Amino acid sequence: MSIIADRYRRHADSFERTVAAARPDQWSDPSPCAKWTARDVVDHAVMMHGAMLAPVGRTLSPAPADALGAFRAARADVEALLADPVAAATGCRTPAGTVTAAEHVDQVLVDDLILHRWDLATALGLDATMDPAEVERMWAANTAIPAETMAKFRTPGAFGPGIEVFGPEVPVPPEAPTQDRLLGFIGRDPRWPRRSP
Incomplete structure (x- = not known):
């Protein structure tokens, strides 16, 4: 525990x-x-x-x-x-x-804290680097999810009103860092720019 x-x-x-x-x-x-x-x-x-x-x-x-x-x-x-x-x-x-x-x-x-810390840090213009070991773990776990299950994860509302586990996959070059590929896989744009106020 x-x-x-x-x-x-x-x-x-x-x-x-x-x-x-x-x-x-x-x-x-x-x-x-x-x-x-x-x-x-x-x-x-x-x-x-x-x-x-x-x-x-x-x-x-x-x-x-x-x-x-x-x-x-x-x-x-x-x-x-x-x-x-x-x-x-x-x-x-x-x-x-x-x-x-x-x-x-x-x-x-x-996992939610790890991924949403990236969202928040990116929004705030802070260092959004994720723990490399956690990135590798989540990459292996998420890419092993069967396609049928992943399709449900990407369907808004499949697990209840307003719940969306993953967004549509964002294409990321195969040679990109694992963090970028993980973010693209779960539906984030790793190149998302912080917009000017």
């Missing part, structure tokens, strides 16, 4: 540092996620924390309205879940089968 908690904490720390680096005037800036602003990226991350709590009958605690405060409150709730042996071991039904609540956090939320 401590391995999952440590992995979550490491990536939550990275995401939180990125949130903390934003200037107040940047929250309405566009992000690489179509139709999402920088603040929308953080709101999505907070919402996903709530999604990890729901299968064990928990909800997000009341939180401050600011992005940093909201994320810190949400991560505290997930860290409390991971620190509770009974809750962490509770089975959760997911599209990929039944896993423990801790495994659900590891398989869904950790």
Whole structure:
């Protein structure tokens, strides 16, 4: 359990540092996620924390309205879940089968934090380099997903209203860095420019 908690904490720390680096005037800036602003990226991350709590009958605690405060409150709730042996071991039904609540956090939320940290850092004009080991892991895992399953992942609403796991694949040269190929595969343009305000 401590391995999952440590992995979550490491990536939550990275995401939180990125949130903390934003200037107040940047929250309405566009992000690489179509139709999402920088603040929308953080709101999505907070919402996903709530999604990890729901299968064990928990909800997000009341939180401050600011992005940093909201994320810190949400991560505290997930860290409390991971620190509770009974809750962490509770089975959760997911599209990929039944896993423990801790495994659900590891398989869904950790990857979400890694990828959306890239979205947020890119939107804010910060260094968006991803952990190379995590990039290789996610590249191998995502490219191994069967085509039929991937088609469902790319279908908006397939897992519920407003839920889109991956966007349409963005063509990326085969010789491009693995991070760029991963981003293109999940539907991001790795060359997405930060637009001028």
